[in-house]
Amino acid sequence: MDPITMAAVGTAVGGTMSFKGKQAEAKQAQKIAEYNAQVAEQEKKVLAEVKRDEEASLRKQSERLVSTQRVMTAGSGVQMTGSPMNIAAETFFATQMDALNIQQASSREQAMKTQEAAMTRLEGRAKASGLKYQSYASLINSGSKAATLMG
Numbered sequence: 001m002d003p004i005t006m007a008a009v010g011t012a013v014g015g016t017m018s019f020k021g022k023q024a025e026a027k028q029a030q031k032i033a034e035y036n037a038q039v040a041e042q043e044k045k046v047l048a049e050v051k052r053d054e055e056a057s058l059r060k061q062s063e064r065l066v067s068t069q070r071v072m073t074a075g076s077g078v079q080m081t082g083s084p085m086n087i088a089a090e091t092f093f094a095t096q097m098d099a100l101n102i103q104q105a106s107s108r109e110q111a112m113k114t115q116e117a118a119m120t121r122l123e124g125r126a127k128a129s130g131l132k133y134q135s136y137a138s139l140i141n142s143g144s145k146a147a148t149l150m151g
Contacts, residue, residue: 008149015142022135026128033124037117044113051106055099062095 001009066088073084 004149004151008146011142011149012146015139015146018142019135019139022131022138026131026135029127029131030124033120033127037120037124040113040117040120044110044117047109047113048106051102051109055102058098058102059095062091066091 069084069088069091
């Protein structure tokens with residue numbers, strides 16, 4: 001086999017290998033992006049659970065506080081009307097506001113994780129698309145060089 005033919009074959013083989021390598025890299029980029037997106041979705045679930053637990057803990061603490069207030073008020077001989085009742089109501093409403101704040105924070109955190117997962121998938125698709133484009137460009141470039149060498 002003459003040197004020019006060998007060079008042309010080598011160029012074609014190299015281009016094919018580069019094509020296959022970029023195609024594999026594109027698939028891997030998409031798999032990594034999907035994995036990272038799934039991690040973000042799992043984190044979203046964990047954040048929701050943590051906030052539910054935080055809200056439940058807040059409500060239990062509030063119930064204990066109200067119970068303590070009632071016991072102390074009853075122990076002092078005062079009835080639960082007027083100022084003692086206002087204190088219990090304020091405790092209740094403060095708890096409701098705190099619980100609402102926890103729920104809103106949970107919703108924001110979950111929305112951010114949803115957006116993170118979507119963005120990760122989008123970036124993975126874009127990277128894979130770029131790598132596929134590079135693989136085709138490599139194949140065309142090597143084919144062109146091989147054709148030029150063959151004359």
